[in-house]
Each structure stands twice: as C-alpha cells, then as structure tokens.
Amino acid sequence: MSLDLDAPAVTPTPESDPRRTTSWLPGRADIRYGGDYNPEQWPREVWLEDIALMKQAGINLVSVGIFSWALLEPREGEYDFTFLDDILGLLHDAGIDVDLATPTTVPPAWFWSAYPDSHPVTREGLTLGRGSRGMVSPSSPDYRRAATAITEKLAERYGRHPAVVLWHVHNEYGAPISDDYGVHSVRAFRAWLQTRYGTLDALNAAWGTLFWGQTYGEWTDIDAPRVSATVVNQTQRLDFARFTSDALLACYVAERDVIKRHAPHLPVTTNFMSTNCPSIDYWKWAREVDVVANDHYLAAERHDNHVLLAMDADLNRSLAGGAPWMLMEHSTSAVNWQPRNIAKRPGELARNSTTHLARGADAILFFQFRASRYGAEKFHSAMLPHAGTSSRIWREVVEYGAELGRLAAVRGSRVEARVAILWDVESFWAHDLEWRPSVELDHRERIVAFYTALWNLGVTVDFRHPHDDLSGYDLVLAPSQYIVDAETSANLTSFVRSGGRFVASYFSGVVDENDAVPAGGAPGGLREVLGLSVPEFLPLYAEQIVTLDSGASGTGWSDDIVLEGAEAVARYTSGPAVGGPAVTRNRLGDGTAWYVSTRLDGADLTAFVRGVLDEAGVDVPADRVEGLEVVVRHGDDAEFTFFVNHSDADADVRVDAGVELLGGEAVDGPLTVPAGGVRVVRSPRG
Numbered sequence: 001m002s003l004d005l006d007a008p009a010v011t012p013t014p015e016s017d018p019r020r021t022t023s024w025l026p027g028r029a030d031i032r033y034g035g036d037y038n039p040e041q042w043p044r045e046v047w048l049e050d051i052a053l054m055k056q057a058g059i060n061l062v063s064v065g066i067f068s069w070a071l072l073e074p075r076e077g078e079y080d081f082t083f084l085d086d087i088l089g090l091l092h093d094a095g096i097d098v099d100l101a102t103p104t105t106v107p108p109a110w111f112w113s114a115y116p117d118s119h120p121v122t123r124e125g126l127t128l129g130r131g132s133r134g135m136v137s138p139s140s141p142d143y144r145r146a147a148t149a150i151t152e153k154l155a156e157r158y159g160r161h162p163a164v165v166l167w168h169v170h171n172e173y174g175a176p177i178s179d180d181y182g183v184h185s186v187r188a189f190r191a192w193l194q195t196r197y198g199t200l201d202a203l204n205a206a207w208g209t210l211f212w213g214q215t216y217g218e219w220t221d222i223d224a225p226r227v228s229a230t231v232v233n234q235t236q237r238l239d240f241a242r243f244t245s246d247a248l249l250a251c252y253v254a255e256r257d258v259i260k261r262h263a264p265h266l267p268v269t270t271n272f273m274s275t276n277c278p279s280i281d282y283w284k285w286a287r288e289v290d291v292v293a294n295d296h297y298l299a300a301e302r303h304d305n306h307v308l309l310a311m312d313a314d315l316n317r318s319l320a321g322g323a324p325w326m327l328m329e330h331s332t333s334a335v336n337w338q339p340r341n342i343a344k345r346p347g348e349l350a351r352n353s354t355t356h357l358a359r360g361a362d363a364i365l366f367f368q369f370r371a372s373r374y375g376a377e378k379f380h381s382a383m384l385p386h387a388g389t390s391s392r393i394w395r396e397v398v399e400y401g402a403e404l405g406r407l408a409a410v411r412g413s414r415v416e417a418r419v420a421i422l423w424d425v426e427s428f429w430a431h432d433l434e435w436r437p438s439v440e441l442d443h444r445e446r447i448v449a450f451y452t453a454l455w456n457l458g459v460t461v462d463f464r465h466p467h468d469d470l471s472g473y474d475l476v477l478a479p480s481q482y483i484v485d486a487e488t489s490a491n492l493t494s495f496v497r498s499g500g501r502f503v504a505s506y507f508s509g510v511v512d513e514n515d516a517v518p519a520g521g522a523p524g525g526l527r528e529v530l531g532l533s534v535p536e537f538l539p540l541y542a543e544q545i546v547t548l549d550s551g552a553s554g555t556g557w558s559d560d561i562v563l564e565g566a567e568a569v570a571r572y573t574s575g576p577a578v579g580g581p582a583v584t585r586n587r588l589g590d591g592t593a594w595y596v597s598t599r600l601d602g603a604d605l606t607a608f609v610r611g612v613l614d615e616a617g618v619d620v621p622a623d624r625v626e627g628l629e630v631v632v633r634h635g636d637d638a639e640f641t642f643f644v645n646h647s648d649a650d651a652d653v654r655v656d657a658g659v660e661l662l663g664g665e666a667v668d669g670p671l672t673v674p675a676g677g678v679r680v681v682r683s684p685r686g
C-alpha cells in the first residue's frame with residue numbers, strides 16, 4: 001500500500017452531516033450490555049466459564065482483540081488467528097455478539113525493533129520507550145503501513161464472521177499521549193500547514209511572526225512547537241493541536257476505510273473520551289464514525305462526579321446528533337489510575353449506568369469482563385472481580401443485566417433539550433495556553449459551573465459547536481467562548497436577532513481563530529450581540545471577593561465594561577470595577593443576550609441561570625427534589641422518565657399514569673424513588 005504523508009492529514013467530508021449516526025449495530029433490538037473482554041490473558045478453560053457467566057449476566061456484546069496485535073502477528077507479515085477463530089466461534093455459539101477491535105493501539109515488540117523512529121517524542125524532547133500502550137507517532141509511515149496491514153488481514157478474515165456486529169478501531173486515540181514532536185510529525189505538520197495556508201506569507205500573517213522576530217522564509221524551517229526558552233508562538237501551538245487531532249483522525253480513517261472494503265454492512269467506530277480528552281476535536285471525528293462510542297470514568301474523589309458524568313453523557317448524545325450512542329467503557333467500581341481510587345458504593349453501578357442510558361446511550365459496557373491478574377491494571381475493578389461470583393460487584397452486574405432486559409423498549413428513543421452550551425475544543429486549546437491575564441482562567445471550569453447550575457435546576461442540556469444551527473434552542477450559553485471567528489459571530493448574532501436568548505461569561509470573544517485580538521479588543525465578534533465593550537480586564541487577587549448590588553458575589557475576574565446598548569442588570573459594589581456593570585442584558589432584534597463579567601458560583605450562579613431560563617420560557621421543574629436526577633427519553637408512542645436518586649433519602653415524586661419498568665407495576669400519581677435507587681416510568685407519549 002502506498003502512503004502519501006504529504007497529502008492533507010485527513011480528507012474532509014463536507015457532504016457529511018456532523019450530527020449524524022449512520023447506523024446502529026445489526027441484530028438484537030434490546031439494549032447492548034457487556035464489556036471489554038481480553039481472553040488472551042487466560043487459558044481456554046476459563047473462556048468456557050466466562051461465556052457461561054456472561055450468559056448468566058445477560059451480556060450480549062463484548063469487545064475483543066484490543067491489545068492482541070503481538071499474538072495475531074508474532075513476526076512482521078506472519079499471522080496467527082487461532083485464538084481469535086476459537087473465541088469468536090465460542091462467543092457466537094453462545095449468542096454473544098462481538099465488537100471486534102483492530103489491535104493498533106499497541107504495536108508488537110518487533111515493530112519497535114524494526115522502526116525505532118516511530119516512537120513518539122514529547123514536547124520536552126524525550127523519546128518514549130516501549131512496554132506500554134498508545135505510544136506511537138501517528139504520522140509514522142511505518143506505523144500506518146503496519147496498522148493498515150493487520151487491519152486488512154482481520155477485516156478479510158472476520159468481515160463476514162457472524163459473531164461480529166461492530167468494528168472498534170484502535171483504543172482511545174489521543175490517550176495516554178497525543179502530540180508527537182518526532183521527525184515524522186514535523187514533516188506532516190509542515191504539509192498540514194501548506195494545505196491550511198497555501199503560502200508562507202499567509203502563515204506568517206496568521207501566526208503573527210513579526211512579533212519576537214519569527215518570520216519564516218522556508219517551509220522546512222518550521223518546527224513543531226517544542227519547549228523553548230519561554231512562551232512559544234501561541235498560534236503555532238493552536239495549529240499544532242489542530243494538526244494533532246487531524247493526524248490521529250487520519251489514522252482512524254485509514255483503518256476504517258480498510259474495514260469498510262471488507263465489511264461495508266457493519267458500523268465502524270472508535271472509543272471517544274468526550275469531555276476528558278483535551279487533544280481531540282470530536283465534532284470532526286463524530287462525522288467519521290457510524291455510531292458514537294464513549295469511555296467514561298468517574299473522578300473518584302469528587303462528590304459531584306455524577307454531575308460530570310451527566311455532562312459527559314450529554315456531550316456524547318450531542319456528538320451523535322441526538323441519535324443513540326454507546327457507552328463503550330466505564331467501571332463497575334474503582335479504577336486504578338487516580339490518586340485515591342474510591343470504590344463505588346452499593347447501587348452506584350446501577351445509578352451511573354442508568355444516567356448514561358437516560359441521556360441517550362443504548363449500550364452499557366464496562367472495562368472489563370474479567371479482572372486481570374497481572375499487568376498495570378490488576379487493581380482495576382471488573383464485571384467479574386478477582387473475588388469471583390460471590391462478590392457484591394458480580395451480583396450487581398447480574399442484577400443490572402436483568403434490569404436492562406426490562407428496559408428494552410427504551411431502545412431508539414431520544415432526549416430533547418431546549419438549552420444548549422457551546423463546546424469548542426479549539427477555544428479550549430487556545431484559552432489554556434500560558435500568559436493569560438490570570439491563572440484563574442480555566443476553560444473547562446466555567447462550562448462545568450454553568451452545566452452544574454442547569455443540572456441542579458433539572459434542565460436537560462445539549463452541547464453544540466458554535467457554528468451549528470442553533471435555531472432549535474430557546475437558550476444558548478457560552479461559558480467559555482474564548483475564540484470567536486467571523487462565522488461564530490454571525491451565527492450567534494443571527495440567533496439572537498431572530499429571538500434566541502444567549503448568555504456569555506467573561507473572557508469570551510477575546511480572540512479570532514488565529515488567537516489574535518480583534519480590532520477594538522474584547523468581546524470582539526460578540527460586541528454587537530452583547531451591546532458592550534471591555535476596554536480593560538480587571539482580574540482579581542487570589543482571595544478577593546467582589547460584591548454586586550444584586551446581592552451576589554464574584555471571584556477571580558471582573559471587567560471594566562462600557563455599555564453600548566446593553567443595560568446593567570447588576571453593578572459592582574466593590575472591587576476594581578466598583579460602580580460599573582457586572583451583569584448586563586442587551587436586547588437585539590427579537591432576542592436577548594446577557595454577559596456575566598465575574599465568576600459567579602453556587603446559589604448565585606443558579607439564581608442567575610434560573611432568571612435567564614424564566615425569560616427564555618424554559619420550564620424549570622417546580623417540585624424538584626434535591627439530588628434526584630430526572631431525564632425523559634421520547635419514543636414514537638411512549639415517554640420514558642428516568643429517576644436516579646443520588647441522595648441518602650427516599651424521594652417522593654408524582655408521575656403520569658404508566659408502568660414502572662423495573663418493577664413492572666402500574667403507577668399513577670405518587671412514586672417513591674428509594675435513596676440511591678433508580679426508577680424508569682413508561683407513559684404514553686404526549
């Protein structure tokens with residue numbers, strides 16, 4: 001196979017709809033349940049026991065072969081498929097479907113001996129060694145050739161295998177590392193830049209290379225933005241981040257296209273880490289997968305980790321354009337890679353899984369089926385722990401499998417949201433670079449804060465790219481929209497003019513797509529929509545609290561605001577902007593835009609968001625019970641209301657006439673959701 005690494009890193013597919021999922025897994029109509037399965041770590045007699053236990057737990061899908069390259073191709077060009085033939089046959093005979101992986105996240109030892117320059121190099125210049133996983137230069141031609149070769153062999157052999165219902169390319173692209181500063185990446189970066197800019201003049205202008213004397217006269221003088229004496233050109237950093245996401249995507253696309261030649265009837269995917277992989281632009285990637293699949297692990301020590309889980313699930317649904325998606329991995333209990341790996345408490349497995357399901361997942365899978373006895377993950381939980389079938393975890397796994405069986409009717413139903421939060425990874429990349437006006441600025445922090453306020457109010461949220469059509473939403477929030485390019489500016493302005501409600505938080509509209517400050521400064525492309533300008537940022541001292549005449553208080557940040565049509569909804573009563581506007585509202589066309597110039601938190605932020613929801617006409621559930629998560633999935637003729645009780649107290653709610661699916665009982669009016677428990681009510685649509 002000939003490779004052209006000088007070609008653009010990825011072929012754009014402009015005709016494809018960024019919010020589409022082309023297919024679901026063929027076969028069964030129920031919710032998919034299962035996990036990663038690594039039988040190669042066990043003797044064959046254990047496989048037979050595993051399969052019997054999978055049947056007991058209601059498992060209908062397992063991901064196989066993710067780390068098997070060394071077994072399948074023991075020497076370059078020599079293949080041995082005995083183990084896969086055997087296990088796929090056994091699984092199929094048992095009626096368990098297979099999500100077959102390409103094993104390209106871990107090249108075998110022979111690969112490193114033959115192609116040592118495929119090792120990635122870190123920004124600091126360290127060449128990473130072998131003996132781990134996920135550590136290869138995405139731009140290495142030898143890696144691309146070897147990866148597509150093993151993929152070709154697998155797809156030829158198993159493309160029509162009756163067990164296989166889905167292809168799983170690689171594993172978690174971008175983790176544990178993404179960017180590579182080695183020779184192959186430098187060469188591919190230059191080619192990517194040539195495609196983006198065409199001429200060096202255009203590149204020099206976009207990168208602002210007149211600053212600090214960086215003008216380039218030859219493409220070959222351009223390097224990856226490795227560590228230097230001090231801050232490196234920030235547009236170069238941003239472009240390198242864009243390039244890295246594209247280079248990894250090109251690896252996925254290359255393998256996917258090989259599979260599609262042999263198995264055009266089957267969906268192909270790769271597992272995302274949607275809110276947790278800062279190096280991948282998943283909006284772009286979502287166009288290239290047939291079904292969105294995601295891995296999610298709780299931040300074990302955070303008491304609000306169920307809110308972050310909900311946010312992650314909402315982003316996946318949004319990446320899937322509202323279509324059903326797969327939870328490809330999560331954990332039954334503790335992971336092994338966080339500082340303190342807090343075990344899940346009884347019932348937490350069901351609550352976590354049900355939140356994903358409630359927010360649109362139609363497949364609930366875990367890492368992994370049987371706990372490893374050796375290797376780096378021997379202390380990670382599994383569906384079948386070391387303690388075996390007498391364990392609490394196994395009991396909960398079996399119980400949850402049975403519960404999913406009772407929820408089959410949920411398959412294919414959809415979540416509807418009237419509120420969207422902008423999610424833009426390019427803003428994330430650029431926002432969090434060095435030498436920003438304050439270390440208190442943190443792209444993700446504001447998004448989590450606004451999402452949490454909405455979660456606390458019981459409002460379901462979609463995420464959207466700032467270029468997306470937003471007309472279906474009553475309210476759009478931009479908690480951290482650092483980059484505002486011309487398209488975003490026009491999109492948001494027209495959204496508000498035609499009646500939309502919009503909220504921007506501070507440090508939004510600060511730069512254009514080249515990380516350059518627009519004429520007139522902040523809020524750049526948001527100036528018309530917000531009806532104000534910000535002549536000076538006024539970051540606060542570490543412990544400083546500023547007060548507002550609304551009774552709220554803020555930390556971290558404030559702005560000197562000049563009103564240009566907007567009105568002040570709240571003014572500062574202390575701090576460097578005392579007397580000036582703190583929160584503003586601008587009427588534009590038929591819509592309204594708010595600006596929040598300080599870090600509101602907790603009850604203050606919730607109260608602000610609540611006020612905006614009221615003005616936008618978005619219903620906030622009146623009788624909301626604290627800690628009770630309520631999400632509705634809409635089917636063709638039924639609605640499924642999911643109740644997940646995260647609190648220690650029983651929650652009494654009122655429901656429409658219907659059936660509680662887990663208990664199978666008719667309900668009409670009062671329903672108690674036990675402390676830590678889950679209920680799902682099916683009622684007629686309407």
Ligand code: GAL
Pocket residue numbers: 171172295297329331335336367377380
């Ligand atoms: C995921 C990875 C799995 C496993 C898991 C442990 O990121 O895809 O292979 O390592 O983490 O939590």
